[in-house]
Amino acid sequence: MHNKKNIPISLVAGAAGFIGSHLCECLLNEGKRVVAVDNFSRGQKRYLERHVNNPDFKLLSADLSQRDDTSYTFEEAAKQGTISEVWHLAANSDISAGVADGDIDLKDTFLTTVEILKAMKLHCVRELYFASSSAIYGDLGDQQLHENIGPLMPISNYGAMKLASEALISASCEAELDKACVFRFPNVVGAPATHGVIYDFIHKLIANPECLEVLGNGTQQKAYLHVSDLISAMIAFRARTDTSKREVINIGPIDTGVTVKWIAEQVVSRINPLAQIKYGKGNKGWIGDVPKFHYSTEKLQSYGWQPKLGSAEAVRSAINEIADQLGQ
Amino acid sequence: MHNKKNIPISLVAGAAGFIGSHLCECLLNEGKRVVAVDNFSRGQKRYLERHVNNPDFKLLSADLSQRDDTSYTFEEAAKQGTISEVWHLAANSDISAGVADGDIDLKDTFLTTVEILKAMKLHCVRELYFASSSAIYGDLGDQQLHENIGPLMPISNYGAMKLASEALISASCEAELDKACVFRFPNVVGAPATHGVIYDFIHKLIANPECLEVLGNGTQQKAYLHVSDLISAMIAFRARTDTSKREVINIGPIDTGVTVKWIAEQVVSRINPLAQIKYGKGNKGWIGDVPKFHYSTEKLQSYGWQPKLGSAEAVRSAINEIADQLGQ
Known part of the structure; x- marks a missing residue:
């Protein structure tokens, strides 16, 4: 029997969503072992079905806003090897649904962050990649949306709960995490x-x-950014060694x-x-x-990345x- | 019987805390009718005991992170008149306790905001004054902490949950609130x-x-700001008619x-x-x-206010x- 402890695991939350499914594909192509988790409220099993026979891929059904489900997820992932990184893309991606019922964003977008961070602490997982959103800026008129402006005034519960998640991730960097990248996604397009x-x-x-x-x-x-470019930007940013412990970066076209x-x-x-x-x-x-x-991607460009x-x-x-x- | 509907009510959440108790006193001195609510986990009844025989003062014991308690609070307040404004000062004020156990800040600082906003929507209360904190900025080194800088990187769960609350209040301004002032408090001193x-x-x-x-x-x-100056700054800012729907303002000494x-x-x-x-x-x-x-209070000063x-x-x-x- 191999020593499983040496196998690094990428845990992907929200793996069966549009972006999550592309990310899983990319990580598997990198040679990573992937534990994919989704609550399947919006994500679809069929987006991941081409990987189900891949020995490096394991799909779990769990609601990461629930403590028990999150414990189960991390325990199952830990059986596969050592969880080396978490990609947190679990969220209510339907902004207008969240405007109608704020509880959806609270639970699916924010409480997932709360529980994932708790589980990461417990399992000593120290690297987090988080899917935030340009929606955290709100409607700032003609202002250029750089990462260093404020005050941030989201106008949707979706944007609010993404910003709330960013805040909690920042606090977790103080005590527990070694590295957290907050990627602020633009409007991302592609299939499925x-x-x-x-x-x-x-x-x-x-x-x-x-x-x-x-x-x-x-x-x-x-x-609008194509999903293929979004994934490539995140992977390129993860590979850099000159980033700081907490990074917040807009991703988007030029x-x-x-x-x-x-x-x-x-x-x-x-x-x-x-x-x-x-x-x-x-x-x-x-x-x-x-x-x-006016979404500024100057910071991302300064790292030499450009969308195709x-x-x-x-x-x-x-x-x-x-x-x-x-x-x- | 008087028509109670014409009596404007100030609802003060976290009223039995250090700052809350001073605010109640000030609002009563203004001639307001005050409904004060606290869960008494840190707040003390004795801080408010001099008002208990005041017919314009009503004290409720409720945990505003719980939906039922919040409904009860707003229903009781509505029996006294028309709730014209909410002052939300309910929070875990003990930063280091929240570092040890993140659930305290989640519940007492953030979920109180969630439930208060829900109840305000239901009761058509459109004016909110919120006690945020300089802790939302985090440790930004020598940078001047203006309201318009970013990214905000709180280093405590306390700061994170205050920022999360700010985010949700901003989103609520889009759909429900007419006016929300987010006051970012400095270190406030005084008794009790x-x-x-x-x-x-x-x-x-x-x-x-x-x-x-x-x-x-x-x-x-x-x-450090003395509590008397803090209250005076908030009351002065509330009285202005030239502020926008969403305001975020640092309060502090010069x-x-x-x-x-x-x-x-x-x-x-x-x-x-x-x-x-x-x-x-x-x-x-x-x-x-x-x-x-380096906490900037330039914006506050531009409104002509200075601490004593x-x-x-x-x-x-x-x-x-x-x-x-x-x-x-």
């Missing part, structure tokens, strides 16, 4: 999508091929993004070029939506991938 | 103290009049503070001038303690008050 503007538009056009109804007037402009109107036009041209587009009023799609922002795809290319690529996913 | 460096030193000298043992080397330098060594010497000279002072090592008293910081007492005067005054409180 479960939500988001592209997914919604394609769904709507399938339901009504004649007309695409857009919430808001379409002028909201955002930057451009200022594309408008909802442009996305609607691209979706229509891919799915049904004859469909009409009908716009609503105002520059917000829903409460918690930030109409426009800009916002427009990422969106076009994602439209094709999601259309394929939805059988279009 | 329950913890803090002055209280600890006097207690130690009572136990051992020969020698005062100081954690750390005494070089930690902090700014000076850069005094050292622990200076405080130790003042305490010794007041309690027992013959006592020796023995220092420990390092410039941190305990994990979660920030050795030195500087750090040294505030500490000297508090030493006398706490010595009196402890019968010295």
Whole structure:
């Protein structure tokens, strides 16, 4: 029998989500042994099914906002080897659902962080990579969203609970963690999508091929990153040895993004070029939506990383991938 | 019978704490009707006993981290009139206790915020004043701690849960609140103290009049505000009509503070001038303690407010008050 204690384990929380499933693939390709965990409230087992026969992959079903489930997860992972790093991507990724019911974000986004940090302390796991969000900045108008600005004023419970998690991770660095990277994600696109503007538009056009109804007037402009670039940025950042114990870093494309109107036009041209587009009023799609922002990725660029795809290319690529996913 | 609906009620959470009890007094002096609530885990009924026969004062015992208790509190308050404002000062004020057991801060500092915001939404209460803390900044070295800097990196669970509360309050402003002021408190001194460096030193000298043992080397330098100035700053800020919906403001003295060594010497000279002072090592008293910081109160000053007492005067005054409180 091999000495399992020598095998480093990457524990991925929220592994069956859109981004989590890509991360698992990447870590397995790196040669890592991966213990993947999800509560399957939004994540899907089928996103990970191609790995189930891989001896380096183990999938657990657990709700990491619950202490017992989190203990079980860490104990099972520890049976596979030594947990060397935790990737915490577990969250309620549906911002508008969290606006309607704040308990979802409290439980799925914040209490998962609370319990993961407790379990890491107990199991002496000292390296954490956390999926935060540009939503922590809120609606700061024309201000450039650098990592060093404040005060942060999230306008959604999602953004609030991501910021709350960042705060608790920072405190844990003082006493327990050796390294914590907080990655502030932009709007990330690609397949398999479960939500988001592209997914919604394609769904709507399938339901009504004649007309695409857009919430808001379409002028909201955002930057989009393709999931492949997001994963590559995180992996590149993890490999650096010149980072500090606590790092907070915006990940995103270099451009200022594309408008909802442009996305609607691209979706229509891919799915049904004859469909009409009908716009609503105002520059917000829903409460918690930030109409426009200037997301600075200067810090990330200063580390020499650049995305392969800009916002427009990422969106076009994602439209094709999601259309394929939805059988279009 | 009077129409109670016309009577505006100030609801004070954490009313039986050191700062809460001073706030209640101030609001009653303003002519407000006050509903005071505390879980009495650290707060003391005796701090409020001089008001118990005041018909404008009602004291409730409730744990605002619990939904049922919070519902009860708001329902009782609503029987007294219309809740026009909530002052949320409920928190675990003992930073080092929260370092030892993170659940205390989660429950007493953050979940109270969660439940208070929920109840405010339900009862259509739209004005919130929140006691945050300079601890949300963490240990940023020589950086000036303005409200507009980031990333915020609290080093204690206390600071983390205060920042988490700020985040959630910001999100609530989007959907429900008309006005939220987040006051970032400095080190506040005065009586009746329950913890803090002055209280600890006097207690130690009572136990051992020969020698005062100081954690750390005494070089930690902090700014201190007297509780009377803190209350006056909040009341002055509340009265302004030129503030925005979400306000975050540092409250503190203008000076850069005094050292622990200076405080130790003042305490010794007041309690027992013959006592020796023995220092420990390092410039941190305990994990979660920030050795030195430069707390900017420029924003507050730009509103024309200035404290009556500087750090040294505030500490000297508090030493006398706490010595009196402890019968010295």
